[in-house]
Amino acid sequence: MEEKRDIKSLSYEEVLTFAEELGEKKFRGKQLYEWMHVHNVASYDEMTNLPKKFREVLKEQTTYTALEQIDCQISREDGTRKYLFALADGNMVESVLMRYHHGNSVCVSSQVGCRMGCRFCASTLDGLVRNLTPSEILDQIYAIERDTGEKVSNIVVMGTGEPMDNYDNLIRFIHLLTDKHGKNLSQRNITVSTCGIVPNMRRLAEEGLQITLALSLHAPNQKKRLELMPVANKYDIHEAVDACRYYFEKTGRRVTFEYSLVGGVNDSEEDAAELCALTEGINCHINLIPVNPIKERDYVQSGKRAIETFKNKLEIYGKNVTIRREMGRDIDGACGQLRHRHISET
Ligand code: SF4
Incomplete structure (x- = not known):
């Protein structure tokens, strides 16, 4: 049939x-x-x-795909909404709405589960189930707009899944989202985050898009990165950083390095100095993320002081740095936790 x-x-x-x-x-x-x-x-x-x-x-x-809302946790602190949606086949995905002064931002998932195995991440605990279709990625935004009656102006593809592991659907999703006959979102308001699948990062640089590429770096050298991110076995840290350099050269878009600070693992002053050397000469922005502790792993968040010291050190080297504001701290914050909890409970 x-x-x-x-x-x-x-x-x-x-x-x-x-x-x-x-x-x-x-x-x-x-x-x-x-x-x-x-x-x-x-x-x-x-x-x-x-x-x-x-x-x-x-x-x-x-x-005609449409998502069924299973759960929605609303932060009393900042209005962040964390959604759990069921897909037509019963699988579940998470999406998050964050409210900023500059507008509403939605973090979407690109896969059901993930096979990348990053050690600090709850999304990978149950492995990869399947890729999301372009419509299913879009539906997360549409469902949230319907639920809140508010427009979304920024999209980050940073939820569950590795977008570069679902490349063709990701590209189609971006074209649909930015199509002038449809939602017509500016490409500049889209960020795609990858754990470092180098060939597809380079492919993305050739697509002629104006989106922001973010690399989940999380370590200042190959040895430490290997401990946190198995993907480094396949693509060395330097290859991943070089792919970012290439992305900037091709698109003129400043890249972002995401760096989750894990207490006692990658948050020392030496780590900060090494991170500066690694990213030397790249037009970039470093986003420090106080890692969300997950109970299945024994990683802890860096202390406030360690975070500040780390940031200062980077700034001394002339880096453009921000500390990601923790949104929705009072709800199941880390990516994948809500879905994982629902799977464990049922
Ligand atoms: S951090 Fe991203 S790439 Fe790594 S396991 Fe989690 S969802 Fe997958």
Whole structure:
């Protein structure tokens, strides 16, 4: 049996062509696309200006993805909302809405689970289940906009999963999100974070996109990185940093290095000096993240003083540094924890 088309993953042109293949005029395709990506409706039944017969054919021949909200934890401290959504096949993904002065930012997941095995991360505890489709990544944003009635202006692909391990779907997702016929988000408002899959980082540099690339670095040298991130076995720390340099050269976009501070592991002054040497000459921004402790691993957060000292040291070397504000500290904060808890409970 022919597989049903995932309508929300089709590009604008593909939707127009598909509508024509179904015997409809092109403008019906345009209306359909707008219902999905501008009006953000959850089902064909809400597309009231499309002929009923057309909607029936669409129901027969396509899948229309929509997420079911399973849980939503709301931080009393800062209004951060952490969502747990069920996909059509019963799998679950997490997404987070963070409210900043400059607008709403959503952190989306790109896979169900993750196979990268980073030692400080709860998302990988249950392994990789499957890739998310472009529509399922988009749906996280759309569901949150529907739930809150607020627009989202920034996207970080930094939730569960390694986006470079789901490369084609990631690229299609970015094109859909920034398509002028749809949500029309600026590419500059999108950040994609990778643990360092070097060939795809270099491929991304060639895509002609204006998004921000963030490398989860988390260590100042190969030895320490290997302890935290098994991906370093395959792609050496220097290769990953060089890929960032290449990304900047190709796109002109400043890259971000994410550095989770783990108490007693990578937060000494020597580590800071080594980090500066490693990133020497790269137009970058270093984002320090006080690591969220997870109970399945014995890593602890660096103390406030150690974090400040680390930051100061980097600044002395002329680095552009921020300490990531901890959002939603009073809810299951770290990526993957909410889903992991639900899986453990059921
Ligand atoms: S940090 Fe990212 S890449 Fe590493 S295991 Fe977690 S989800 Fe995967």
